[in-house]
Amino acid sequence: REPPVEREIAPKESLGDYMGRLRGILGSGGNFRTYLVSRYLSYLGNMAYGFMAVYAVQRFAMGDAQAAVFTAIMLASGVVGYAVWGPLGDRLGHKRVMEEASAFMFLALVIALWAKSPQPFNIIFALMGFGRAGTLVADLAIAMEFGPEPERPTYVGLARTATSPAVFLAPIAGGAIIAWAGYPAMFVVALGLSAAGLCVLRFRVVEPRHLPTGGLPVAPAPH
Numbered sequence: 001r002e003p004p005v006e007r008e009i010a011p012k013e014s015l016g017d018y019m020g021r022l023r024g025i026l027g028s029g030g031n032f033r034t035y036l037v038s039r040y041l042s043y044l045g046n047m048a049y050g051f052m053a054v055y056a057v058q059r060f061a062m063g064d065a066q067a068a069v070f071t072a073i074m075l076a077s078g079v080v081g082y083a084v085w086g087p088l089g090d091r092l093g094h095k096r097v098m099e100e101a102s103a104f105m106f107l108a109l110v111i112a113l114w115a116k117s118p119q120p121f122n123i124i125f126a127l128m129g130f131g132r133a134g135t136l137v138a139d140l141a142i143a144m145e146f147g148p149e150p151e152r153p154t155y156v157g158l159a160r161t162a163t164s165p166a167v168f169l170a171p172i173a174g175g176a177i178i179a180w181a182g183y184p185a186m187f188v189v190a191l192g193l194s195a196a197g198l199c200v201l202r203f204r205v206v207e208p209r210h211l212p213t214g215g216l217p218v219a220p221a222p223h
């Protein structure tokens with residue numbers, strides 16, 4: 001049950017003032033900016049997940065129908081993940097959820113890189129679905145915790161906009177690496193980027209709910 005809060009509404013402002021406030025948010029506080037760096041690296045590391053089913057089918061000569069089985073496993077584990085990660089985030093903090101969910105996805109990559117038979121891929125897709133559910137739950141929730149109540153939409157939008165280039169570039173980069181050096185090389189690159197993102201999140205980002213406004217000064221709204 002959510003505690004009662006007094007809702008605040010940010011005053012209207014011009015586009016110029018709004019853009020200036022966005023620059024102030026990014027420039028004045030390291031905690032939110034460091035979080036964006038961690039997510040940028042993690043999104044680039046996600047390049048492998050879109051190719052996982054294709055890799056498994058080609059590597060082990062599976063039937064095309066097996067890709068549908070993998071999708072079903074991932075969706076089912078995601079449903080379970082949403083039910084688990086939400087309460088954990090409320091209780092333990094969404095940074096903790098992001099760390100643990102990212103670790104599940106990292107483990108899926110490790111298993112895929114070293115798999116010598118098709119059997120582990122059922123586990124791999126279960127880990128991917130479960131971990132992805134956690135990152136989706138935590139990514140939206142933690143962004144809102146970096147700023148005060150009136151600024152929450154701004155922080156969410158800024159987090160989405162700042163990391164969108166990585167979301168766009170990841171599959172393109174993954175496909176280019178596969179064409180140039182093959183799937184194993186792409187998995188290694190994805191593992192390195194995912195590990196870097198997880199380390200930045202774990203050791204450099206402070207849990208925002210432990211700090212006032214996520215530890216970031218907020219630019220004053222224009223009068």
